[in-house]
């Protein structure tokens with residue numbers, strides 16, 4: 001069982017690691033150039049140490065000035081070459097590292113958008129934000145620092161070992177016991193550090209999520225006087241996360257200590273063995289000095305590579321989460337060969353639709369409904385009966401479990417999502433407003449709209465007068481999520497958006513619920529006159545102006561139980577009549 005788990009972990013590691021490397025692939029040419037320059041820079045210290053060896057073994061004993069001068073000129077030229085090569089290497093290194101880390105950020109951002117509505121409804125926002133604050137910087141760090149350092153240092157090590165083997169292979173083999181000492185306890189500390197790092201990452205995500213929730217619910221917490229309780233919860237998670245971080249740091253530190261111990265022991269052994277080889281005449285003094293110089297350098301590089309590899313393993317923990325996120329497939333997908341509709345008329349048909357957010361909780365059952373082009377229908381029913389869910393299926397925020405929805409007799413899953421959503425305008429009960437100006441907020445439905453078009457749309461939504469009363473009119477900044485506006489004002493901005501977009505089908509999901517009766521009547525009149533010829537689907541809690549709809553659909557427990565005009569439904573004396581008679585809704589609102 002443990003072996004199978006280890007194999008699985010190993011496979012996951014490489015899968016994720018190669019995925020990270022794939023971000024360097026578009027820049028492979030400069031990456032190869034970078035590696036070549038790294039190799040070049042790595043050879044130079046070896047040449048220099050060979051010169052030192054020559055200096056000690058041949059120039060010092062003979063005191064030959066010409067040879068000495070030649071050596072100095074040679075060293076200066078080599079250093080100049082090294083400086084130039086390093087400058088070029090650093091320049092191109094930055095180029096591909098920055099481009100690759102920008103690419104990863106963009107691909108995560110694109111994924112967040114592709115996943116769509118169902119993802120946002122099922123996952124806490126704090127968790128998604130944590131991808132940007134935690135996981136992306138780690139993977140960017142891998143691309144910017146770890147991967148180039150490991151590759152560069154590995155090249156350098158390989159060349160150094162070959163070089164040392166040519167001087168004295170016995171002394172070179174001394175590196176093996178030194179590394180053995182390092183690895184004797186290293187893996188233990190490493191495993192511990194990785195496990196604490198995993199726990200720490202999860203806790204940081206929790207803290208992010210909690211902070212987001214606390215900020216979003218600041219009003220509710222104040223109203224219920226539970227701010228202290230909320231703060232205590234946050235502090236508890238934050239304290240636990242810093243405790244885990246200290247543990248992680250301790251084990252990382254122990255790991256570094258073992259590295260130093262291995263180097264110190266190595267130096268002592270090198271002196272003992274090297275001295276006996278010099279005495280036996282199988283090693284010159286110059287070679288011995290070269291060895292000592294390179295020993296520090298190589299041991300340092302070797303342990304750097306190993307530490308970086310271990311850090312990479314820890315980083316792959318974060319990268320795995322990003323990898324899993326990037327590989328999530330959206331529940332609602334674009335068709336491979338979308339059908340293009342000519343002149344959308346706006347006929348919608350639902351045939352035997354069933355749907356549930358999860359398989360054991362069916363929200364809609366056997367829904368059959370035809371909405372003709374230009375028809376205005378109103379969906380009513382008790383809270384939680386599935387009205388909004390039904391409207392979400394029309395714009396393919398979700399796909400039904402069973403049945404077909406057609407637009408102008410074409411199944412909507414055969415249309416591109418863009419075309420479908422260009423055809424349907426949606427006004428939500430709680431619209432999202434951006435923390436920018438009124439104009440920009442209205443314009444999001446048609447970014448190239450002129451200011452005149454924006455004003456016309458605002459007038460139609462009965463928003464113009466309150467907008468012009470604001471200090472900077474249409475240029476007024478409305479605060480985070482439109483916090484400086486009332487619920488009704490926000491709804492009117494949202495309605496203005498849909499007027500501006502002017503789609504063939506419009507869905508109002510309790511879009512006028514925050515308006516007072518007078519404003520609601522005005523907005524509904526605008527809907528009636530401006531949306532002439534458009535298909536309108538309205539979900540209503542209050543039954544004001546309901547008589548104006550061509551068809552009323554009454555829902556109960558996920559089913560359509562009555563359909564007809566206001567007069568028909570009143571005449572059949574069924575559920576709708578009960579609602580109108582005030583047993584469920586206020587009669588005077590009709």
Ligand SMILES: Nc1ncnc2c1ncn2[C@@H]1O[C@H](COP(=O)(O)OP(=O)(O)OP(=O)(O)O)[C@@H](O)[C@H]1O
Nearest residue numbers: 121122357363381382383384385386387388389390
């Ligand atoms: N994202 C979701 N995930 C899981 N269940 C959901 C989700 N959204 C709604 N539901 C459930 O589906 C059922 C129908 O919800 P829906 O919002 O469609 O009702 P509604 O008729 O529009 O209610 P209301 O009039 O109160 O807005 C409810 O039981 C609700 O809890």
